[in-house]
Amino acid sequence: MFLSTVTNSLDAKGRVSVPADFRATISETPSKSPFDGIVVWPSLDGNYLEGGGISLLEDFQNSLDQREHYDAERSALQYMIFASSRQLAFDGGGRVSLPKDLHEYAGLNGKVTFVGLGRRFEIWSPKALEDRKDGLLALARESRHLLKTVKPGEGS
Amino acid sequence: MFLSTVTNSLDAKGRVSVPADFRATISETPSKSPFDGIVVWPSLDGNYLEGGGISLLEDFQNSLDQREHYDAERSALQYMIFASSRQLAFDGGGRVSLPKDLHEYAGLNGKVTFVGLGRRFEIWSPKALEDRKDGLLALARESRHLLKTVKPGEGS
DNA sequence: TGGGATAACATGGGATTTTATGGGATACAA
DNA sequence: TTGTATCCCATAAAATCCCATGTTATCCCA
Numbered sequence: 454m455f456l457s458t459v460t461n462s463l464d465a466k467g468r469v470s471v472p473a474d475f476r477a478t479i480s481e482t483p484s485k486s487p488f489d490g491i492v493v494w495p496s497l498d499g500n501y502l503e504g505g506g507i508s509l510l511e512d513f514q515n516s517l518d519q520r521e522h523y524d525a526e527r528s529a530l531q532y533m534i535f536a537s538s539r540q541l542a543f544d545g546g547g548r549v550s551l552p553k554d555l556h557e558y559a560g561l562n563g564k565v566t567f568v569g570l571g572r573r574f575e576i577w578s579p580k581a582l583e584d585r586k587d588g589l590l591a592l593a594r595e596s597r598h599l600l601k602t603v604k605p606g607e608g609s
Numbered sequence: 610m611f612l613s614t615v616t617n618s619l620d621a622k623g624r625v626s627v628p629a630d631f632r633a634t635i636s637e638t639p640s641k642s643p644f645d646g647i648v649v650w651p652s653l654d655g656n657y658l659e660g661g662g663i664s665l666l667e668d669f670q671n672s673l674d675q676r677e678h679y680d681a682e683r684s685a686l687q688y689m690i691f692a693s694s695r696q697l698a699f700d701g702g703g704r705v706s707l708p709k710d711l712h713e714y715a716g717l718n719g720k721v722t723f724v725g726l727g728r729r730f731e732i733w734s735p736k737a738l739e740d741r742k743d744g745l746l747a748l749a750r751e752s753r754h755l756l757k758t759v760k761p762g763e764g765s
Numbered sequence: 766t767g768g769g770a771t772a773a774c775a776t777g778g779g780a781t782t783t784t785a786t787g788g789g790a791t792a793c794a795a
Numbered sequence: 796t797t798g799t800a801t802c803c804c805a806t807a808a809a810a811t812c813c814c815a816t817g818t819t820a821t822c823c824c825a
Binding site: 461462464465466468470472473546547548 | 783785786787788
Binding site for chain 2: 810
């Protein structure tokens with residue numbers, strides 16, 4: 454499970470350390486693929502990146518498999534997620550290098566913030582994230598009741 | 610189940626013993642993750658921390674999964690809980706080290722009080738907890754007067 | 766039931782390992 | 796070659812492990 458928010462630095466070669474906890478989460482999660490790294494794609498929702506382990510994409514695949522082959526939504530998601538995502542392998546020190554286009558899409562420079570969201574995570578420019586957070590806090594206060602309805606032990 | 614209230618000390622390295630009963634509760638509760646420790650996040654309600662075992666977050670996850678991916682409320686809660694929580698692993702003696710920012714958020718210094726609340730627990734500065742208790746007591750006193758004035762059968 | 770023996774717990778501090786990060790060397794492609 | 800990507804090693808800071816100790820709680824048997 455991806456938890457917490459961590460800011461690391463992006464070096465001159467475009468490399469950034471993936472937080473150790475995130476790496477642990479990825480290696481703990483079983484997957485059919487032996488790929489050792491993360492998968493990242495530009496968000497559909499704004500100028501930031503989304504990512505996860507390879508198993509997350511496998512889950513998306515399974516979810517899409519339950520739809521009709523030419524279902525419009527299926528095609529759209531395939532294009533937006535699968536086609537635009539990149540596999541970024543860890544180097545010996547647990548870093549990945551972010552391709553320049555993703556770089557620019559998220560407006561990163563110098564610092565990179567990883568935001569853990571459970572099954573997946575987001576990658577933000579610290580400054581952009583700051584702006585977004587303020588709005589979410591108020592909404593979160595109002596939405597708390599949603600969590601109180603959780604029943605223990607439910608789900609897979 | 611997290612029960613009772615225990616105060617332990619925070620050492621120079623920022624470590625604090627998690628009450629043995631709490632540790633037992635955590636190891637008894639089944640979870641998908643092999644993580645051995647607690648998960649802690651700043652409360653939305655005041656300057657104290659909330660926490661539980663990793664299974665509590667897994668339950669939150671399942672609850673949020675029932676909403677659309679880009680649902681605003683879902684995003685808000687993901688940010689406030691998942692993104693702001695930390696996984697704190699037990700050391701050999703059943704302690705965790707509290708990151709400095711959580712430290713400061715809860716105004717801890719020297720002593721830490723764990724308050725068991727069933728499925729989760731809270732972490733308070735003993736002094737702050739004292740103050741809240743006083744507040745609740747005062748409120749209770751006022752409420753008692755209110756109750757007297759609305760006793761059935763008493764005319765106004 | 767008393768009271769010594771034993772185990773569990775909270776806590777301190779030094780030693781060791783992990784992490785994040787920089788930079789050189791090497792392989793690859795255009 | 797020239798630019799780009801990958802591998803490898805170095806290092807400082809931080810997190811974690813491990814052992815020691817006093818204290819409290821629990822056990823056990825006469």
